[in-house]
Amino acid sequence: MLITCPYCGPRDVIEFTYQGDGNRERPDPASQNFEAWNAYVYDRLNPAGDHNEIWQHSGGCRAHLKVVRNTLTHEISSVVFTRGDHGRGDHGSAARGKAEDKS
Amino acid sequence: MSPRRTDTGGRIDRLKTIRFTFDGAPYTGHAGDTLASALLAKGVTLYGRSFKYHRPRGLLTAGVEEPNALVTVLKGEVREPNIPATMVEIHDGLVAISQNRFPSLAWDINAVNQLGGKVLSAGFYYKTFMGPVFGPLKGTRFWMFCEHFIRRAAGLGSAGSAKDPARYERMNAFCDVLVVGSGPAGLMAAKAAADQGARVMLADLEPRFGGSANWSDETIDGAPAADWARRIVAQLEGRDNVRLLPRTTVWGYYDNNTLAALERVSDHKEQPGKGEPRHRYWAIRAKSVVLATGAFERPLVFPGNDRPGVMLAHAAERYANEFGVLPGERIALFTNNDSAYRAAVALKKAGAAVVAIADVRPELSPEMRKLAAEAEAEIFAGHAVVATEGGKALSGLKLQRFDMTNGALIGDARSIHADCLLMSGGWSPTIHLASQAGAKAEWNAARQAFLPPKPTQQWIGAGAFTGSFSTTEAIAEGRAAGLAAAGGQSTPAVLPVVEAVPGDPDPAPVFEIRAKGKSFVDFQHDVTAEDVRLAHREGFVSVEHLKRYTTLGMATDQGKSSNVPGLAIMAEALGKPIPEVGTTRFRPPFAPVSIGSLAAERFGDLKPERLTPMHDWHLANGATMYSAGLWYRPMIYGHAGETVEQAYVREAKATRESAGIVDVSTLGKIAVQGPDAAAFLDRVYTNMFSTLAVGKARYGLMLREDGLAFDDGTTWRLGEQDFLMTTTTANAGKVMQHLEYFLDVIWPELKVHVTSVTDEWAGAAIGGPKARQILAACVTGTAVDNATLPFMGIVRGEIAGVPVMICRLSFSGEMAFEVYSGAGHGTHVWEALVEAGKPFGLVTYGLEALGTMRIEKGHVTGAEIDGRTTARDLHLDWMLSKKKPFIGSAMMDREGLIASDRLELVGLISLDNKPLNGGAHIVEEVDEANPHGSIGHITACCYSPALGKHIALALVKGGKARQGTRAHVSDPLRNRFGPIEIVSNHFFDPDGSRMHG
């Protein structure tokens, strides 16, 4: 299986660590809603088809990625940083700029 | 010469003699021989005993699909079982033994199973041993009684217990075109793709490239096919864009055109070359794959078809043409198709007498009649073999007139004297990889075979793999596939011209001759045609259920030769056409794979090691090293004549009396930095860190989301936005990933950056009553007195001219300091500390003394934070802040996690003054004959020099309430029973007066 890291490019699955179901919603930290916490910690979707997953590029840039993977075909239709607008992208391009300076 | 070796012909080197042993007897063969061909040349007919009935078995094939002749290869103490003799290349010093026989191959006690007949039919194990117990020896209990005998009788080869010293490697490779199989189709594909400039890999499981060209007796462009193959290989060898992989089995086809292959690098050598691995595991990512994997010939199913001397027709052809060995002197053939006639001619040419060809078809083509005449063989058209005779070798067979339209046998049987019977039941394309790649095979009624499906990944088929069984077709398809795979345009070209005997590729639809006697479908698992029918009668209609019930196709050969005949017999029983019964999907591996090759560099001398900056100093100063994960740490610094216990007791005692120093560089260290660093730590730890003053450290505990304890350590506040977190050695990576997950996924708005700095810092912990004096003697640039450096305080200074950071914290319970320096300065600072400590009696100590002192103090480590314990279980509830939510706070108070009978941390004292063992159970009363009623277990133990007793930490049900009571240790595995006292886990200096000084 190949995952195309938005920062590093297409890489073999052995460079990544599965970090769980990407559909989970963490309750507000102060929330005492036990049902919500229980669902967050233990309930997992198990679809036959497209699945939202979190993967970490642990053997590469270490970014966490939101991956949409088809559990029947392993086809990956989308990969984005989990940080969204929170700066991982800027981070990446800054680091890439540095690498280009060196070459 | 050997009795069966021809004087000329074959690809073996008759001038090179090789010596080996089989079942202890010395044999010789020639360079180029397999174990099978060398033994066959010496007249060996018996190679093994069958799985269930212990019937004598000979060679059925000449290749990877061999179900019968499985041997164990011995290399020193290491035994590798279940290797087909057809796949073992002989070398000087080879030691091979036969399997599944007792006491010897020729005389086997269990052969009486044959007389039992029905006893071991399909489902025997399920029927006899499963189910309720009636009477003393039935059902499950009966199984337990018989298991010992049956395991011995029905096993394949036995695995060894010696450690395998061989080296294994893993290799990642990328190419434009991977060609699997090097017959004429594969060679043409590789050449065409290479001519286009593509990066090509060509893999074949045999040592010699060429596939059928090595034994077909055909000519290509006027030269023997084998010479043509050699010429193409020589052309490929010289090219930079081609990598040739002989002895390489491509065994798995995974997503994204990733294929797995096993290269047997040095199995065929007496000794591997320097640095050479035994096996190499290839992970190959190919833009395009050409599958040119050929086809397997199928046996016919008739009574006695498993007798030694009954062999597949092409296998005999191969032994004669490739190895110069005749499988018999008087040979008969039994076929449902034309390909066997080619074998008849080849064997005649090689010097055998071909006495008869029985063909189930009543009408034969003039071409086949001509070939039979060439072989001087009598033709029996519309006949079938109904029985074979002989014991450990074939002596004859019986023929009877056969009506292939209804399977009826007509008239009287006639006997034919022969020492070898060749059979051909048609051919099955080797579609395993295509099936693994993700599509269903398609039945072709003309070929009576499953043909490869339409590709769902980037592969192209060529040759016999596609059902095109002639070499002319293979060459054309191979070239076209190679061109297409390399992205080239198909251009007309003059193709090599093949001269071959004619033949119709379509067999007659006959799989089985139904006559009296055992007719085998799956030779390796001893499944007969009657077993398949019995399974059907008992209600098994799905092919998957049939496989499981009869174990058809589930042996180490994975039914390479038995799948299609098995399906055909099942289809007939069901009254359905074969495609409606369906075939099973093939799964990796295509052939058995060594576990060592999968482990590769994770094991043995290629395994990575992590060494602390002071590693060499430890070795030079008498440390015995201990491996902890990838790390190496000093266990003890033993003196001459000391036992491990004497050494750690001395080290721990000296530390508590004067001072000791230990390397703590392996602790995980993570820089947590940024404007929100303090807020982040408040969420990550159960206790507060935002209130921590700059220049101070605090002990912290982390929980998992589910509320169970995760890791502990101290975190140092170096600046307003700058923290240095330490973790346990074992959890460094996990904690890092945990922090990254929360920053990336849950709280991306927090402005925090985490960086692993484990390898950037060297750490030395120095503790004991004299520790402060030692520091005072060598630290410059700062005072280390109680006012400047209070408990949990941090100062910066210098030791021997290099900068250090010192934090006053204690794991040993003594007045203690952790001294951190840049990793490159680690040994320099360590030596300066050791030197400064000399006048004060400073000792170096290792993990054993470290563990002893922490047990005496009752501190927890990974043995107690085992993923099942809570903060309360470990008496760390004082660390659970009530002022803020933190990871795990919402889940930690669940009913089950606060129950009163949970395992809680306690201390134990051995009352009989004997040592305690980790993992031993705690019971309220000792019942040595029937140990029961565990109330907990020991997590860590030592002899405590401070207490003069054997002590332990343990997790005990309702432990706190039991303090002051007595119980027993029950450890039947190590035969240790004895009285203990349950006490607080704080054995030594419980009020901490020593470390607060």
Ligand SMILES: [Zn+2]
């Ligand atoms: Zn990446």
